[in-house]
Amino acid sequence: MKKTVWLNLDENKVDVTYLDKRFAESGYEFIKCPIDTGDEEKTIEMGKKADAVISTWEPWNERTLEAVKDKVQYIVRYGAGTDNIDIPAATRAGIPVGNVPGANSAAVAETAMLHILNVGRRFAHCVEGVRKGIWPSTITGTELDGKTVGLLGFGHIGKQLVRMMKGFDVKVLVYDAYIQDKDSEKWGVTFVENQDEIFKNSDIVSLHIPLTEETQGSINKEKFALMKKSAYLINTCRGGVINEEDLIEALKTGQIAGAGLDVLCQEPPKKDNPLLQMENVFVTSHMGAASLESEHRSQVIIADCIDEFFSGKMPYNVKNPEVKNS
Numbered sequence: 447m448k449k450t451v452w453l454n455l456d457e458n459k460v461d462v463t464y465l466d467k468r469f470a471e472s473g474y475e476f477i478k479c480p481i482d483t484g485d486e487e488k489t490i491e492m493g494k495k496a497d498a499v500i501s502t503w504e505p506w507n508e509r510t511l512e513a514v515k516d517k518v519q520y521i522v523r524y525g526a527g528t529d530n531i532d533i534p535a536a537t538r539a540g541i542p543v544g545n546v547p548g549a550n551s552a553a554v555a556e557t558a559m560l561h562i563l564n565v566g567r568r569f570a571h572c573v574e575g576v577r578k579g580i581w582p583s584t585i586t587g588t589e590l591d592g593k594t595v596g597l598l599g600f601g602h603i604g605k606q607l608v609r610m611m612k613g614f615d616v617k618v619l620v621y622d623a624y625i626q627d628k629d630s631e632k633w634g635v636t637f638v639e640n641q642d643e644i645f646k647n648s649d650i651v652s653l654h655i656p657l658t659e660e661t662q663g664s665i666n667k668e669k670f671a672l673m674k675k676s677a678y679l680i681n682t683c684r685g686g687v688i689n690e691e692d693l694i695e696a697l698k699t700g701q702i703a704g705a706g707l708d709v710l711c712q713e714p715p716k717k718d719n720p721l722l723q724m725e726n727v728f729v730t731s732h733m734g735a736a737s738l739e740s741e742h743r744s745q746v747i748i749a750d751c752i753d754e755f756f757s758g759k760m761p762y763n764v765k766n767p768e769v770k771n772s
């Protein structure tokens with residue numbers, strides 16, 4: 447029987463012609479139907495039609511996974527983070543879950559780089575000012591050169607960012623709770639022993655950790671209290687790793703100097719989220735991975751993995767391969 451693949455994305459916003467072509471070649475029915483973030487009923491309705499799901503933001507929890515387990519055989523996340531999917535619950539439901547590791551790392555690292563440079567020089571304000579007819583609309587800013595940049599998380603994106611910063615005269619501090627390879631010379635960074643050293647000693651702190659039970663809300667007032675008053679916080683990973691109320695307070699009181707955020711706790715944000723109006727905060731709309739190159743790399747991996755799965759093999763990037771035996 448013809449396999450059906452559901453993609454939770456709007457094809458008018460993301461070019462999916464590569465997937466169209468690949469799935470036509472493989473003989474799958476391809477349903478492109480975006481649904482609202484957090485809509486469990488629609489997730490179940492769509493899941494019941496799909497043998498494989500290309501997941502974006504729909505909630506895969508105990509309830510939704512249990513409801514679709516007789517139909518959905520495989521879920522692959524369109525991206526690196528799998529925080530919208532309860533993987534232990536997927537394992538109990540017998541559904542393997544994969545992601546697309548690394549495919550979007552250059553795009554997200556570039557976004558972090560854009561935020562780092564922008565928050566120092568207020569580039570966006572200047573452009574906005576000129577559009578309004580203000581000349582000069584420049585605010586005297588701070589350089590990246592000569593600064594210490596602290597990275598929390600040294601996976602695909604953290605490593606790309608270090609590569610991109612090589613042209614700047616920066617000292618890079620890194621804390622990663624799980625990696626084994628901490629060869630400072632090889633990576634050209636200084637590995638530190640704990641998170642606090644990152645917050646205490648950096649002029650710019652950039653977050654590159656996944657959203658997990660452990661990291662949820664972990665970047666909070668205790669961390670902001672350690673930061674230099676002149677320091678900036680950059681977040682291109684997940685809004686949920688930050689305690690947003692604490693961040694707002696730290697920015698309002700001058701505990702830290704500013705922030706560049708690609709992600710927020712609630713997306714889309716409420717109109718009255720104070721972060722959207724603060725002069726020293728720059729918010730982009732979770733656009734980190736949105737480059738043509740990143741979309742293409744992701745779609746190649748996704749199509750390969752779905753073909754592999756339907757041919758009876760377990761794709762390399764499945765996070766719960768034990769599901770086979772459960």
Ligand SMILES: NC(=O)c1ccc[n+]([C@@H]2O[C@H](COP(=O)([O-])OP(=O)(O)OC[C@H]3O[C@@H](n4cnc5c(N)ncnc54)[C@H](O)[C@@H]3O)[C@@H](O)[C@H]2O)c1
Binds near residue numbers: 551
């Ligand atoms: N803004 C965007 O559009 C966008 C796009 C892609 C990914 N992301 C986010 O960025 C995150 C990182 O992506 P990646 O590809 O680098 O992932 P990755 O898995 O390659 O790297 C994450 C790193 O974080 C480390 N880590 C985990 N928990 C930690 C902790 N408590 N303290 C310190 N280090 C910890 C891991 O050991 C790992 O090295 C993703 O989980 C995702 O949420 C955002």
